[in-house]
Amino acid sequence: MTEYSLFTSESVSEGHPDKIADQISDAILDAILAEDPRARVACETMVKTGVAIISGEITTSAWVDLESIVRSVINDIGYTSSDVGFDGATCSVINIIGKQSPEINQGVDRESLEEQGAGDQGLMFGYASDETDVLMPAPITYAHRLVERQARVRRDGTLSWLRPDAKSQVTLRYAEDGRPEGIDTVVLSTQHNPDISLADLREAVIEEIIKPVLPTEWLTEATKYFINPTGKFVIGGPVGDCGLTGRKIIVDSYGGMARHGGGAFSGKDPSKVDRSAAYAGRWVAKNIVAAGLASRCEIQISYAIGEAQPTSISLNTFGTETVAHERIVGAVREVFDLRPFAIIRDLDLLHPIYRPTATYGHFGRDPYALAGATAFSWERIDRAEALKAALS
Amino acid sequence: MTEYSLFTSESVSEGHPDKIADQISDAILDAILAEDPRARVACETMVKTGVAIISGEITTSAWVDLESIVRSVINDIGYTSSDVGFDGATCSVINIIGKQSPEINQGVDRESLEEQGAGDQGLMFGYASDETDVLMPAPITYAHRLVERQARVRRDGTLSWLRPDAKSQVTLRYAEDGRPEGIDTVVLSTQHNPDISLADLREAVIEEIIKPVLPTEWLTEATKYFINPTGKFVIGGPVGDCGLTGRKIIVDSYGGMARHGGGAFSGKDPSKVDRSAAYAGRWVAKNIVAAGLASRCEIQISYAIGEAQPTSISLNTFGTETVAHERIVGAVREVFDLRPFAIIRDLDLLHPIYRPTATYGHFGRDPYALAGATAFSWERIDRAEALKAALS
Ligand SMILES: C[S@@+](CC[C@H](N)C(=O)[O-])C[C@H]1O[C@@H](n2cnc3c(N)ncnc32)[C@H](O)[C@@H]1O
Ligand SMILES: C[S@@+](CC[C@H](N)C(=O)[O-])C[C@H]1O[C@@H](n2cnc3c(N)ncnc32)[C@H](O)[C@@H]1O
Numbered sequence: 179m180t181e182y183s184l185f186t187s188e189s190v191s192e193g194h195p196d197k198i199a200d201q202i203s204d205a206i207l208d209a210i211l212a213e214d215p216r217a218r219v220a221c222e223t224m225v226k227t228g229v230a231i232i233s234g235e236i237t238t239s240a241w242v243d244l245e246s247i248v249r250s251v252i253n254d255i256g257y258t259s260s261d262v263g264f265d266g267a268t269c270s271v272i273n274i275i276g277k278q279s280p281e282i283n284q285g286v287d288r289e290s291l292e293e294q295g296a297g298d299q300g301l302m303f304g305y306a307s308d309e310t311d312v313l314m315p316a317p318i319t320y321a322h323r324l325v326e327r328q329a330r331v332r333r334d335g336t337l338s339w340l341r342p343d344a345k346s347q348v349t350l351r352y353a354e355d356g357r358p359e360g361i362d363t364v365v366l367s368t369q370h371n372p373d374i375s376l377a378d379l380r381e382a383v384i385e386e387i388i389k390p391v392l393p394t395e396w397l398t399e400a401t402k403y404f405i406n407p408t409g410k411f412v413i414g415g416p417v418g419d420c421g422l423t424g425r426k427i428i429v430d431s432y433g434g435m436a437r438h439g440g441g442a443f444s445g446k447d448p449s450k451v452d453r454s455a456a457y458a459g460r461w462v463a464k465n466i467v468a469a470g471l472a473s474r475c476e477i478q479i480s481y482a483i484g485e486a487q488p489t490s491i492s493l494n495t496f497g498t499e500t501v502a503h504e505r506i507v508g509a510v511r512e513v514f515d516l517r518p519f520a521i522i523r524d525l526d527l528l529h530p531i532y533r534p535t536a537t538y539g540h541f542g543r544d545p546y547a548l549a550g551a552t553a554f555s556w557e558r559i560d561r562a563e564a565l566k567a568a569l570s
Numbered sequence: 571m572t573e574y575s576l577f578t579s580e581s582v583s584e585g586h587p588d589k590i591a592d593q594i595s596d597a598i599l600d601a602i603l604a605e606d607p608r609a610r611v612a613c614e615t616m617v618k619t620g621v622a623i624i625s626g627e628i629t630t631s632a633w634v635d636l637e638s639i640v641r642s643v644i645n646d647i648g649y650t651s652s653d654v655g656f657d658g659a660t661c662s663v664i665n666i667i668g669k670q671s672p673e674i675n676q677g678v679d680r681e682s683l684e685e686q687g688a689g690d691q692g693l694m695f696g697y698a699s700d701e702t703d704v705l706m707p708a709p710i711t712y713a714h715r716l717v718e719r720q721a722r723v724r725r726d727g728t729l730s731w732l733r734p735d736a737k738s739q740v741t742l743r744y745a746e747d748g749r750p751e752g753i754d755t756v757v758l759s760t761q762h763n764p765d766i767s768l769a770d771l772r773e774a775v776i777e778e779i780i781k782p783v784l785p786t787e788w789l790t791e792a793t794k795y796f797i798n799p800t801g802k803f804v805i806g807g808p809v810g811d812c813g814l815t816g817r818k819i820i821v822d823s824y825g826g827m828a829r830h831g832g833g834a835f836s837g838k839d840p841s842k843v844d845r846s847a848a849y850a851g852r853w854v855a856k857n858i859v860a861a862g863l864a865s866r867c868e869i870q871i872s873y874a875i876g877e878a879q880p881t882s883i884s885l886n887t888f889g890t891e892t893v894a895h896e897r898i899v900g901a902v903r904e905v906f907d908l909r910p911f912a913i914i915r916d917l918d919l920l921h922p923i924y925r926p927t928a929t930y931g932h933f934g935r936d937p938y939a940l941a942g943a944t945a946f947s948w949e950r951i952d953r954a955e956a957l958k959a960a961l962s
Contacts, residue, residue, distance in 0.1 A: 181888065184883075422616070489741055
């Protein structure tokens with residue numbers, strides 16, 4: 179459903195340095211929210227050879243052992259030895275976290291809880307399209323599944339010579355009618371032990387990662403593969419590349435298919451609209467598509483710091499709408515309350531649910547589903563009926 | 571020319587913490603490129619209360635005094651005293667920079683210089699539209715001009731109580747035909763001395779910053795203003811907010827109007843396609859619009875690490891094309907060479923030109939124009955004639 183005949187999206191694995199930083203920031207957020215749901219958290223992380231630096235602004239009554247959290251995230255990812263380039267047990271952990279500015283806080287905390295002001299100005303987009311069953315663009319969906327699979331076969335021992343750092347990229351070919359029709363190019367680079375040959379690595383990546391994940395009918399004679407094109411990728415993680423929180427915002431969202439407001443997600447409590455309103459935007463767009471009001475939908479929301487009501491709400495249905503555009507806008511305003519307080523309430527965001535969001539995308543999936551829960555509440559299509567009702 | 575009737579973009583001033591980080595990263599890049607054009611630089615910065623940490627990967631034969639560069643950037647911005655929250659002379663400067671991984675380097679350096687491989691995989695977009703004379707979307711253009719003006723009246727003494735940190739946001743109303751028709755909302759927050767009253771600040775911001783910058787005909791009775799909505803913004807810069815390189819990528823580009831591939835610009839030498847191919851994308855799109863082939867154009871380019879030829883090049887003209895879409899694509903392939911080597915050559919990117927890119931946008935302006943030069947070579951419309959020729 180894009181105007182492009184070829185569209186490319188990428189993803190990265192949990193061992194990618196920027197993603198290590200995101201996971202540390204969100205693990206810290208979770209640990210604090212678990213004890214103090216009213217905490218204000220903006221946690222930024224930098225990882226580089228032998229060191230993780232945590233920074234940002236946190237105001238809380240919770241006591242959490244930040245150093246242990248950082249170390250356990252790094253170890254959980256698989257960086258447990260200087261042989262693989264990074265070791266959660268022995269790396270340096272430096273804490274330069276400060277407190278939230280009381281001047282910002284006075285803008286956010288209002289007398290009435292309902293009138294809680296936005297934690298910052300900014301613009302956010304939400305998006306959904308019916309090109310996959312999860313109502314996400316296909317290129318980012320498959321880019322994520324490739325690196326997720328890389329982590330699985332690394333962990334379960336299928337390909338024990340894999341190391342944590344990896345990147346994937348999928349170029350999809352779209353037909354005239356806007357449907358995905360085939361895969362033009364797949365790029366996959368993965369960190370590995372020194373003892374695997376390039377030829378063996380390439381074959382194993384095709385057989386154990388690419389083929390099990392990508393739809394067979396989309397892989398043709400013409401599909402091009404670039405697997406570890408540099409030839410060698412033994413050095414990975416923070417040694418090869420400095421990692422920072424919030425540097426994979428297109429991977430985190432729609433792979434470039436939708437617009438982006440620029441705000442990062444990880445490490446931010448939901449009083450920050452960069453995160454909560456982007457989640458709400460996904461929820462709104464997904465419910466519009468699920469209700470059949472459009473097959474493709476993008477919403478832009480913007481805020482002024484300290485103000486509860488958005489400064490703008492706009493909708494784009496790319497000509498795919500089934501009822502008049504203005505009527506959809508009216509129904510959205512009737513069904514969704516986009517003040518920060520209401521978003522946090524309706525999406526139930528004050529829980530320690532964030533660490534799994536930091537890998538493989540914030541949208542189009544629900545890692546908690548296995549546990550019988552839907553903690554990625556912004557993926558619920560629980561307002562589709564209300565939207566239809568508002569229109570009739 | 572957007573499908574939205576309201577569209578919001580934001581910008582931030584040079585004293586914003588993320589922008590301090592971007593400027594430090596680009597100042598370091600410039601200092602190294604000035605001595606060693608073949609250097610490989612990926613410089614990431616974190617600023618927080620009393621400290622600037624520089625990190626990333628640099629391989630060079632140049633000797634540069636990094637600490638002095640960091641201090642002078644901070645001082646130049648206006649953070650020269652702990653009274654304003656940060657002091658370039660006395661803050662701590664921590665250097666944890668490493669070298670580029672030789673395994674990445676072997677992918678980039680090929681036997682033939684022309685075949686230089688892309689420094690990373692990734693996707694980039696370029697954009698242009700005829701809605702302003704600089705062929706940029708109007709909302710980001712005016713958001714930038716507001717914060718640029720804030721810096722000017724701070725420096726020239728017109729409003730001497732201003733401090734370096736500021737943010738702007740503009741919501742534009744578009745007419746049915748896609749032309750900007752008025753300003754719905756302006757948000758402006760600026761750091762200030764404690765001795766100015768909120769009422770005086772608001773009046774001065776309207777008179778000296780907003781009115782001189784925004785087109786009078788767009789400011790109506792209905793225009794809403796949010797000026798320092800938190801009420802107080804004395805604490806600013808890195809004390810109030812941790813700053814990181816590459817965290818303002820939408821401000822840096824098209825304010826959200828165009829898609830984004832996710833890669834940051836600042837601190838990266840042009841062997842990194844995140845930067846050079848995004849610049850080339852702007853150049854291509856701008857020349858297409860300047861040649862009258864479309865009034866709005868977006869290009870997506872993607873690369874595999876170590877490969878010279880892009881893995882995909884796609885064009886979107888949003889139905890505004892004046893000749894058949896496939897013919898424009900053909901002309902682009904004929905006129906533009908998008909291998910990293912060719913981009914660096916054609917846009918002449920191996921010079922210390924980057925520090926001014928780090929503030930007020932990488933596109934739609936040319937700060938060097940005053941000096942009689944056009945160092946923002948990606949803004950040249952020097953291929954419009956060639957595009958037309960290729961089509962006839
Ligand atoms: C190419 S590096 C970024 C560039 C780096 N800052 C530099 O010095 O050029 C970006 C990502 O590519 C991946 N990577 C690292 N080494 C690689 C290699 N030898 N081959 C392919 N990909 C690699 C890692 O996921 C890394 O985080
Ligand atoms: C609101 S802060 C970011 C949030 C922060 N990390 C926190 O602890 O909530 C983002 C930016 O807003 C601006 N800012 C800081 N203090 C402010 C204030 N009191 N009023 C309005 N804007 C402010 C600065 O430009 C700052 O970089």
